[in-house]
Amino acid sequence: MKIVAIVGSPRPGGNTSYLVDQALQEAAAHGFETEKIILTRHRVNPCLGHEDCASFSACRQDDDAPWILDKFSSADAVILGSPVYYYNMTAQMKAFVDRNYFLYTHGISPRVLCAGLIVIGGGAGIEHTVRALRRFLKLSADIPDDRIVTLTGYADKPGEVKSNPSLIEEARKLGGRLTEILASAHSPKSV
Numbered sequence: 001m002k003i004v005a006i007v008g009s010p011r012p013g014g015n016t017s018y019l020v021d022q023a024l025q026e027a028a029a030h031g032f033e034t035e036k037i038i039l040t041r042h043r044v045n046p047c048l049g050h051e052d053c054a055s056f057s058a059c060r061q062d063d064d065a066p067w068i069l070d071k072f073s074s075a076d077a078v079i080l081g082s083p084v085y086y087y088n089m090t091a092q093m094k095a096f097v098d099r100n101y102f103l104y105t106h107g108i109s110p111r112v113l114c115a116g117l118i119v120i121g122g123g124a125g126i127e128h129t130v131r132a133l134r135r136f137l138k139l140s141a142d143i144p145d146d147r148i149v150t151l152t153g154y155a156d157k158p159g160e161v162k163s164n165p166s167l168i169e170e171a172r173k174l175g176g177r178l179t180e181i182l183a184s185a186h187s188p189k190s191v
């Protein structure tokens, strides 16, 4: 089973990415396959909004969104990690979210069973960001709130979370919790 993490922070050595690593390492320690995609290392353009996706077998934009969407929609679990920018997700994450419209217009519902959210901010707007990402997970993959494991925390300078043992511990727990949900969903039901 595979857990794919999508990271929306543009900062190398940033807080969100570090915590995502902790969660993935925990999942890997439980024998799960993991992959981290840092959006800023790829080209994911904003949606063009022509509303004509359904007429095309592939998105008209020639960028990295299609393969990232494939990974997202075929994962068993996903982790979305975003810092708070102006009370919301980063532009990188929002572009990825909007490009999911292609899947929606083609009736493709990601098979993702559960998700983790890692949202880090310097002071305010964390709840707004979590709400927006939760709503996206519900709309795109029909993941209910009780299958979304959320970690939020405060940090500002790059790498600040490295000296926050409780956030690191929470991130590892998030990774472990996703593996538990997946394992129980795939275990044979008792009669």
Ligand SMILES: Cc1cc2nc3c(=O)[nH]c(=O)nc-3n(C[C@H](O)[C@H](O)[C@H](O)COP(=O)(O)O)c2cc1C
Pocket: 009, 010, 011, 013, 014, 015, 016, 017, 082, 083, 084, 085, 086, 087, 088, 120, 121, 122, 123, 124, 125, 126, 155, 156, 157, 158, 159
């Ligand atoms: C353009 C910009 C907007 C930001 N807006 C907010 C905000 O609204 N609320 C907040 O708590 N932090 C805000 N921050 C601070 C970041 O969320 C914080 O530095 C975070 O640790 C960055 O995460 P990263 O290290 O994973 O990139 C903003 C930072 C930038 C660069």
